[in-house]
Amino acid sequence: MSWMAKLYETYEAGMQLDLPDSDQLMPISHTLQNAHIKITLDVEGNFRRAEVLEKTQVVLPATEKSAGRSSGEAPHPLADKIQYVAKDYPDYGGKKKGYFNGYLEQLDKWCNSKYTHCKARAVKLYVEKGCVVKDLLESKVLFTDEEHSLLLSWPKSGECEAPKIFKVLPKEKGILDQGNALVCWSIEVPGEAVSNSWEDSSLQRAWVNYESESKGQIGLCYITGKNVPLAVNHPAKLRHTGDKAKLISSNDKSGYTFRGRFTDTKNTIEKQGTQSVGVSFDVTQKAHNALRWLISRQGFRNGDQAIIAWAVSGEEIPEPMEDLWDAMPEEIQEVSLPLPLLENQIDHAKNLGQQFSIALGKYMAGYQVKLQATDSIIIMGLDSATPGRMAITYYQEFFSDDYIERVSKWHNEFAWYQRHKVEKDVGKKKPMSKTVWPVCAPSPRAIWEAIYGSTVSDSLKKNTIERVLPCIVEARPFPQDLVEKAVRRASNRSAYKTDEQWLWEKHLGIACALYRGFCKRDPKQNKEYTVGLEQDNTSRDYLYGRLLAIAERIEGVSLYVAGENRSTTAARLMQRFADRPSSTWRNIELALLPYIQRLKNNRAGFLHNIQTLLDEVMVKFEEGEFLSDKPLSGEFLLAYHAQRFELRNKKQTNESSELQTDGDNK
Numbered sequence: 001m002s003w004m005a006k007l008y009e010t011y012e013a014g015m016q017l018d019l020p021d022s023d024q025l026m027p028i029s030h031t032l033q034n035a036h037i038k039i040t041l042d043v044e045g046n047f048r049r050a051e052v053l054e055k056t057q058v059v060l061p062a063t064e065k066s067a068g069r070s071s072g073e074a075p076h077p078l079a080d081k082i083q084y085v086a087k088d089y090p091d092y093g094g095k096k097k098g099y100f101n102g103y104l105e106q107l108d109k110w111c112n113s114k115y116t117h118c119k120a121r122a123v124k125l126y127v128e129k130g131c132v133v134k135d136l137l138e139s140k141v142l143f144t145d146e147e148h149s150l151l152l153s154w155p156k157s158g159e160c161e162a163p164k165i166f167k168v169l170p171k172e173k174g175i176l177d178q179g180n181a182l183v184c185w186s187i188e189v190p191g192e193a194v195s196n197s198w199e200d201s202s203l204q205r206a207w208v209n210y211e212s213e214s215k216g217q218i219g220l221c222y223i224t225g226k227n228v229p230l231a232v233n234h235p236a237k238l239r240h241t242g243d244k245a246k247l248i249s250s251n252d253k254s255g256y257t258f259r260g261r262f263t264d265t266k267n268t269i270e271k272q273g274t275q276s277v278g279v280s281f282d283v284t285q286k287a288h289n290a291l292r293w294l295i296s297r298q299g300f301r302n303g304d305q306a307i308i309a310w311a312v313s314g315e316e317i318p319e320p321m322e323d324l325w326d327a328m329p330e331e332i333q334e335v336s337l338p339l340p341l342l343e344n345q346i347d348h349a350k351n352l353g354q355q356f357s358i359a360l361g362k363y364m365a366g367y368q369v370k371l372q373a374t375d376s377i378i379i380m381g382l383d384s385a386t387p388g389r390m391a392i393t394y395y396q397e398f399f400s401d402d403y404i405e406r407v408s409k410w411h412n413e414f415a416w417y418q419r420h421k422v423e424k425d426v427g428k429k430k431p432m433s434k435t436v437w438p439v440c441a442p443s444p445r446a447i448w449e450a451i452y453g454s455t456v457s458d459s460l461k462k463n464t465i466e467r468v469l470p471c472i473v474e475a476r477p478f479p480q481d482l483v484e485k486a487v488r489r490a491s492n493r494s495a496y497k498t499d500e501q502w503l504w505e506k507h508l509g510i511a512c513a514l515y516r517g518f519c520k521r522d523p524k525q526n527k528e529y530t531v532g533l534e535q536d537n538t539s540r541d542y543l544y545g546r547l548l549a550i551a552e553r554i555e556g557v558s559l560y561v562a563g564e565n566r567s568t569t570a571a572r573l574m575q576r577f578a579d580r581p582s583s584t585w586r587n588i589e590l591a592l593l594p595y596i597q598r599l600k601n602n603r604a605g606f607l608h609n610i611q612t613l614l615d616e617v618m619v620k621f622e623e624g625e626f627l628s629d630k631p632l633s634g635e636f637l638l639a640y641h642a643q644r645f646e647l648r649n650k651k652q653t654n655e656s657s658e659l660q661t662d663g664d665n666k
Contacts (some may be wrong), residue, residue: 007286011287029063032059035057037181039132042122062076063106064232075103080103087132095152108124133150184198221278230279305382309321367404377403379396381393381469416513418438487633542636543617544581545637555569558598558603581630
C-alpha cells in the first residue's frame, strides 16, 4: 500500500501549497460532478429562479457510498439528480425510481446536527415543499408532453430549437431522461458574497465535520497504523466525472474472491470491518483526491490509461511523457538548436549531442534547485480492463537526484535531430511558422506514431507506453522489436504520399534517435554514435547510408535546376536499398548519369565537390563489403540522415542557398 501512503502524503503537502482556487485539492467527503441545473433560493427556502448550466463541473458533498455509486440508492447529501431531490418527479411520469425519501432523510439528519449550515437548511425547507419539477417547468428549464410526462427527446418537427437541457444531458440510445439532470443550489444569504453552495468553504467544512463524526466502524488503518474509523467504500471518478472504475473494491461476497482466504460476510464486515484490507476513511479520501488532482493537473492520458509523475512535496518535476524541447524555455531551446539553423554554418566533426546536453543540464538544474535530495518522486500508471475495476499497471519510487539523472540519461542517449514546428510572432499579422531541427529525444507519443502510424489502436498505444516508460525512468534497454519497426517504416519512404514527406522526415529523425539509444544500451553492442556525421566511420552500413544521401542530393539539385518537382530515384528505391544495397546501388548509380550530365553545364562547381565526396566515401569500404547484398541495419539511417542534414545546410559552390528538396519545405 505504499502508493496510497504516498498519495496521502501528497494531499497533506498539497494543502500547504499556495494554489489558485481553480487548482485547489478537493476536500474529503466531496465528489466532482457535471451539474446541469442551478436553482437559486433565499435563506428561507423560497424559490427565486432556475437556469441550465453548460459544461459546468461542481464539487459537491458526498457520502462514502454516494461518491462511488454505480447503481441503486445512494443519495448525495445536498446536490443531486432530479430523481433524488424532487418529490414530485414521479408525478410527471419519471422513468426512473424516485429516491426522494432517502435524500430528505439524510439531509434532515445533517440539518439537525451540531454541524448544520444555513444553506443546507434552506435547501431542506425548499425540497420539503415537493415542487421542484413544477418550478422548473414554469421556469422553462424542464419540459413535458401533452400528457404532462417529462419528455425523453425534443420533437424534431417544428421550427423551435431544442432547449438547453436537451443539449447538456447525455443520451443513451438516442433518448435522455430529464430526471438525470443534476441540480445544484445557490442560496442568497444577506451580507454574504458567495451564494453558490459548491463555492462556500464554510458549507464544505460543515459537511466534512458531520461526515467524519458519523463514522462508526473502528479498526486498524494499514497506512497510519492507528485505530480509526475505517472506509467501507472507496472513491471512484478518478480520471473524469463519469469514471466508475475503482482501485480498491471488495464487494464480491458470493463469488470466488474470498474463497479459501477470508470468511467475511455482510454482518461481520458491518461489525468488524474487512479482513482483507483496512484503510481509514480519512486516508482513502485524501489519497484518492490527490490522485484525481494529479491526473487532471499533470497526467498523461491515453484512453483509459493514465500516467502520472509527481513529487510528494508538491514541487514541479520534468514529466517523463512530455516533449522536452517544447517544454523548455525559449532561451534554452536556442542552445539545443544546431548551428545551421542559427548561422547557416555547422561543424559535423563535433558531437552536437554535447550541445544539447548543455541545454538539458541547464533545464534540469532549474528543477534540482527546488527539490531536496531526499524528496520522493513517484511514477504511477493506471488502466482499467472493465468499467468498474482499475489497476495500477506501473509503480516506481525514486529519490529526486536519481530521477533527474535517469530522465536526463534518456534525453541524452536518445538525442537526435527532431523535426519541430515553431511559430514566430510578427506583430498584427498571422504568426509565421518555421521548421526547426533541434537535437533532442522524441516523446513517447511521437514514438508510437513513428512505429505504428497516427491511426494506431489504443491497445497498441498502451502496450508501447508500458514498454517505453521503464526505458525513460529506469534506464532499461530499449525493446529491439520497436526499434526495428521504426527503422523499417522510415526506410519505406515510398509508402508516404507526396504531401506527407514532412511526416516521413519526422519519423526518420525518431527512428534514428531510437536506433542510437538502442545501440548505446544494448549489452551486446554498447556502441555510442555521435549526433552528427561521423567522417571516420568505416562501417559498411554507415557508408552505404552516406552514399544514398549523396545520390539523392545529386539528383535533387539537378531536378531543381530543371524546374522539376518529383521524387528522386534514391527516395523511391530506399526500401529496396535497405534490403539489397549493393545491387540497388548499381540501379541508382546508372540513373544518376543524365543528371550528372545536366549538372556539368549548370552546377559544375557543385558537381565537382559532390563527386569528390562520393569518391571519398567509396574508397572507405573494406575489401568485399561493397559487393555484399546483406540487408542494412538501422545504422544506415543514422548516416543517411546526418549526411543529408549536412548537405542540405552546407553552402556548396555555385549552389543556391534557397535550395530545398523533397519534403524540406513542408
